[in-house]
Amino acid sequence: MAPDLHHTDHHHPDLHRRGLMFILSSPSGTGKTTIAKRLLAEDDAISPSISATTRPPRPGEVDGVDYFFVSQSEFDRMAENDEFYEWAEVFGNCYGTPKAHIRAGLKTGRDFLFDIDWQGTQQLYQKDAQDVVRVFLLPPSIEELHRRLSGRGTDAPEVVAARMDRARAEISHWDGYDYVVVNEDLDECFDQIKLILASERLRRKRQTGLIPFVRGLLRTRV
Template sequence: MPSDTSSTRSAHDEGNALDRRGLMLILSSPSGAGKTTISRMLLEHDPHIRNSVSCTTRAPRPGEVDGRDYHFVSQDQFDRMAEDGEFLEWAHVFGKSYGTPKAQVKAGLKAGQDYIFDIDWQGTQQLYQKLERDVVRIFLLPPSIEELRRRLTGRGTDSAEIIAARMERARSEISHWDGYDYVVVNDDIEACFAKVKQILASERLRRARQTGLIGFVRGLMEPDDELG
């Protein structure tokens, strides 16, 4: 924990950039509603947030790098990690397993690192139960079910059967919208991105997250020697 003196000094030397605890920004949505796109935009435009690298049992997609996009592991290895309690959250999705490693995220939060999570409502519940004070939950809604179907079909990567399964799952996921702190309708990607950035900026300013405030305020309250 930083000393009062160091907190005061950093506030003056870095334009009042007080020490703070990091946060976990969760973006959830049905497939096709924009969470992956918004996540990528945040990572490109905000140097203070980092992608939470999950473990997964699915095979790498073209261009994905082990350790950057995911930690690609076998099902046996994943099951051992889950049994040993190494995940903050984990789930099975479409026959594959996904999990968030615990140690790296906890250390980063303490050091003031923000993380972004592209996970479903089940993973969100698990994270919130374990690290409630660090979690900011945003759910992205499509403007309509018809538009969601159009986006999924327009990808050209899934069969009709897979699209039908995703649409069925989408209705189930949408039913959990009220378990989130913020809900944003993604009818325009740039407008949606602007709203998510505004939420992130506000959450970073929460008093409870600004761990350097105590030392900084104490410094402001010290007697001014120049006034005698």
């Protein structure tokens, strides 16, 4: 029977677990966004990481839910004080992952999902390797990736070609990840992602309540 992901964190109440930072990276067209949304919808122990940004809010966006909206001067101050796990400038706006929000959640056993590229992954891993799990998604073939990227039929051939070049560049960094999963079948790929997350949650180093729990077992006399 398949596990119920709404209750995946079946831990004994005495077995406190430290959370983890679960990174999903892939070239565009590999299904990462679909898998990430499904994981967040079906697993209540993992939350999306929320970035700080200097970009103004779009209609309907909520501060602290979609992003932490900050001024450029505030963002610069945070970067100067090393308050980000990773940050980058994209099309004139800055985006970064605040440490304080993530670290507070990790201590309570909360997991965070990151949808970032290989450069952001490197920054995050260098700052906090012990809490990071890196997963890279690959397409089943270059031909299939091209079909997916050009499937909408709305982009000019040169646009599709540029996306393919970017995809190849991203794929070249596959060996900087802990796990590599080929997304040929979406459901099968999603199941593999769930297995990775479940096994990483059970790593002894994250079971911070094991020592007192085992000591209690050894003290018990029947």
